[in-house]
Amino acid sequence: MLHLIxxxxxxxxxxxxxxxxALAFPLILGTFFYIAFGNTDSDTREAIPVAxxxxxxxxxxxxxxxxxxxxxxxxLKVSYLSEENAKKxxxxxxxxxxxxxxxxxxxxxxKSGISASILQSLLASYERQSEMITDIxxxxxxxxxxxxxxxSDGVVSHxxxxxxxxxxxxxxxxxxxxxxxxxxxxxxxxxxxxxMTTQANLSAVGARKSMxxxxxxxxxxxxxxxxxxxxxxNVCILLLYLHFVLKxxxxxxxxxxxxxxxxxxxxxxxLGILIGSIGKMSEGAKIGIMLTISMISSGLSGLFADALxxxxxxVIPWIAKVNPATLIADSxxxxxxxxxxxxxxxxxxxxxxxSVVMLVISFLAVRRERYExx
Amino acid sequence: xxxxxxxxxxxxxxxxxxxxxxxLDIEQGEIFGLLGPNGSGKSTTINCILSLxxxxxxxxxxxxxxxKPDTYESxxxxxxxxxxxxxxxxxxxxxNIDFFCGLYVKDKVKRKELVEEAIQFVGLEDFKKSRPxxxxxxxxxxxxxxxxIAHKPELIILDEPTVAVDPQSRNKILTGIQDLNQAGAxxxxxxxxxxxxxxxxxxxxxxDHGSCRAIGTTEELKGMIKTGETITIEAIALDDGQxxxxxxxxxxxxxxxxxxxxxxxxxxxxxxxxxVLNYLQEQNISFGRVFTELPTLNDxxxxxxxxxxxx
Numbered sequence: 283m284l285h286l287i288x289x290x291x292x293x294x295x296x297x298x299x300x301x302x303x304a305l306a307f308p309l310i311l312g313t314f315f316y317i318a319f320g321n322t323d324s325d326t327r328e329a330i331p332v333a334x335x336x337x338x339x340x341x342x343x344x345x346x347x348x349x350x351x352x353x354x355x356x357x358l359k360v361s362y363l364s365e366e367n368a369k370k371x372x373x374x375x376x377x378x379x380x381x382x383x384x385x386x387x388x389x390x391x392x393k394s395g396i397s398a399s400i401l402q403s404l405l406a407s408y409e410r411q412s413e414m415i416t417d418i419x420x421x422x423x424x425x426x427x428x429x430x431x432x433x434s435d436g437v438v439s440h441x442x443x444x445x446x447x448x449x450x451x452x453x454x455x456x457x458x459x460x461x462x463x464x465x466x467x468x469x470x471x472x473x474x475x476x477x478m479t480t481q482a483n484l485s486a487v488g489a490r491k492s493m494x495x496x497x498x499x500x501x502x503x504x505x506x507x508x509x510x511x512x513x514x515x516n517v518c519i520l521l522l523y524l525h526f527v528l529k530x531x532x533x534x535x536x537x538x539x540x541x542x543x544x545x546x547x548x549x550x551x552x553l554g555i556l557i558g559s560i561g562k563m564s565e566g567a568k569i570g571i572m573l574t575i576s577m578i579s580s581g582l583s584g585l586f587a588d589a590l591x592x593x594x595x596x597v598i599p600w601i602a603k604v605n606p607a608t609l610i611a612d613s614x615x616x617x618x619x620x621x622x623x624x625x626x627x628x629x630x631x632x633x634x635x636x637s638v639v640m641l642v643i644s645f646l647a648v649r650r651e652r653y654e655x656x
Numbered sequence: 657x658x659x660x661x662x663x664x665x666x667x668x669x670x671x672x673x674x675x676x677x678x679x680l681d682i683e684q685g686e687i688f689g690l691l692g693p694n695g696s697g698k699s700t701t702i703n704c705i706l707s708l709x710x711x712x713x714x715x716x717x718x719x720x721x722x723x724k725p726d727t728y729e730s731x732x733x734x735x736x737x738x739x740x741x742x743x744x745x746x747x748x749x750x751x752n753i754d755f756f757c758g759l760y761v762k763d764k765v766k767r768k769e770l771v772e773e774a775i776q777f778v779g780l781e782d783f784k785k786s787r788p789x790x791x792x793x794x795x796x797x798x799x800x801x802x803x804x805i806a807h808k809p810e811l812i813i814l815d816e817p818t819v820a821v822d823p824q825s826r827n828k829i830l831t832g833i834q835d836l837n838q839a840g841a842x843x844x845x846x847x848x849x850x851x852x853x854x855x856x857x858x859x860x861x862x863x864d865h866g867s868c869r870a871i872g873t874t875e876e877l878k879g880m881i882k883t884g885e886t887i888t889i890e891a892i893a894l895d896d897g898q899x900x901x902x903x904x905x906x907x908x909x910x911x912x913x914x915x916x917x918x919x920x921x922x923x924x925x926x927x928x929x930x931x932v933l934n935y936l937q938e939q940n941i942s943f944g945r946v947f948t949e950l951p952t953l954n955d956x957x958x959x960x961x962x963x964x965x966x967x
Contacts, residue, residue: 286758292747489736495729497728651725655669
């Protein structure tokens with residue numbers, strides 16, 4: 283088995299394309315995020331003019347009004363207008379957006395851009411905080427005082443979000459959590475290689491390996507162990523880079539964070555193994571499918587825009603509960619921001635469950651040792 | 657007892673019958689050639705022997721045991737060199753051979769010796785640390801062979817190992833195969849290059865449409881067909897009457913005349929050329945170059961299957 287592990291390891295670390303996607307690409311993207319968010323720092327940006335229109339039910343939204351009050355000044359230039367006047371102001375480009383406050387909260391913008399993104403991000407941030415308060419009040423009523431104290435101290439803002447998990451994180455952190463989730467999912471680029479080089483009907487080396495005097499199960503397990511170990515290290519390298527170079531704080535729960543990395547990298551690797559195992563498509567087609575799935579999954583976890591995640595959770599809530607990237611990103615959130623170990627555990631169990639399901643399907647697909655055609 | 661015994665092997669791909677009640681016995685110590693055009697069923701036969709393919713009917717035993725995917729004891733005694741180069745681009749020449757050898761041989765020291773021997777055998781001493789992408793087509797084929805034979809198997813299956821190989825490498829490969837055979841290995845060699853099969857194989861089976869059409873040594877196979885000698889005469893002008901008269905000569909059974917070149921096919925017998933030349937002299941017919949050829953495996957294939965080997 284050591285022989286198989288040694289050579290699998292050498293193959294994988296020398297496999298430049300896969301290692302680029304699984305290791306280098308997330309590091310590069312993380313750096314870009316860092317530079318991009320650095321440039322939109324509120325200290326160097328003018329306040330964004332925005333109108334607030336109160337509809338029926340607005341009296342229920344006192345916390346949001348408080349939230350806007352906190353923002354008014356450095357971040358926003360808030361004006362309370364009638365609906366008609368707000369629309370006129372937006373047409374004249376006097377304001378960048380309109381917050382409609384009623385039973386629900388909504389945002390209208392006239393065009394996309396950094397200002398629109400920030401306004402959307404603020405709304406998403408507020409909604410997430412509301413959800414957090416509701417969750418904590420339900421699951422950990424003993425911590426609600428700490429949270430509310432932090433809120434009343436004005437710690438919560440679009441750039442400073444409260445953490446009761448020993449880490450203080452800004453809202454841009456959600457992008458980095460989604461980035462880590464994407465990096466985990468990109469383990470599929472390593473996992474794909476396993477069935478492709480083990481199955482006699484998928485490659486010539488697969489046929490040659492199948493003729494070896496080693497049990498197929500042993501080969502599959504050793505390949506899997508190597509790839510999982512490599513990708514776990516890849517994700518850890520990303521975390522170390524984010525922590526030491528980009529100065530992200532992940533709090534004190536090192537063990538729990540490592541478990542996210544372990545299960546996160548496992549799910550990415552399992553995705554690759556699953557796609558590699560099923561069907562006799564070309565390698566290019568399989569990579570295309572894998573990339574699509576991992577990008578959609580990462581996108582829905584908030585990689586491209588926090589609003590996408592928030593709106594998906596609103597429209598199709600079950601997706602967030604089974605989307606691996608969302609589960610990974612949220613686990614970081616629960617751990618470092620909410621300090622909610624129960625939700626974290628729940629996510630870990632779902633991730634492990636999905637990995638097991640993918641592995642079982644893959645195993646059923648690759649257990650054949652004789653093929654109909656080669 | 658035969659090392660490989662195949663009885664009534666049937667393999668279908670949907671409605672297409674790839675192997676149609678194939679029977680073969682391959683004896684220890686021989687270089688057994690499977691000769692047939694592309695799609696005739698050679699590789700399918702090999703993959704069935706190796707237990708990689710499911711088959712619909714029949715029995716295959718290797719070393720006296722039924723071949724199954726988990727017959728590891730038999731697998732240890734088999735080496736496979738596939739038609740497609742099967743090596744890892746990320747590993748060096750040495751590492752590739754060591755990896756595949758390690759699928760059969762656990763002992764590190766012994767394996768090191770075997771790998772070195774294999775490298776020497778295929779002449780890749782100067783490329784030990786090179787990656788496959790740096791090797792030429794011929795060298796890559798040699799690496800492919802080294803990966804298949806490093807563990808010193810008793811039965812070596814080579815599936816068209818010389819496809820797209822330069823003449824120098826091809827000769828080295830063919831000589832190497834004969835050396836392996838002399839060292840005690842039984843070889844199964846598939847090819848659609850009849851010259852190669854004729855050069856190295858001690859026994860040949862002609863496979864066509866998934867069944868064995870003829871089997872024997874090359875001499876035995878040639879003896880199975882009508883053609884004993886083909887006489888070719890160039891730069892000769894003949895009329896229909898003269899062609900008919902040549903056709904009526906003793907042992908002549910077929911004539912083709914095109915662009916002042918006549919090909920006279922004679923069955924086994926002596927003085928065929930003398931009789932033809934005497935006739936031409938009597939008729940005072942001038943002619944250019946004259947040569948005769950003994951039957952080739954291609955003639956055998958043509959007569960037995962009705963098609964050219966490379967059609």
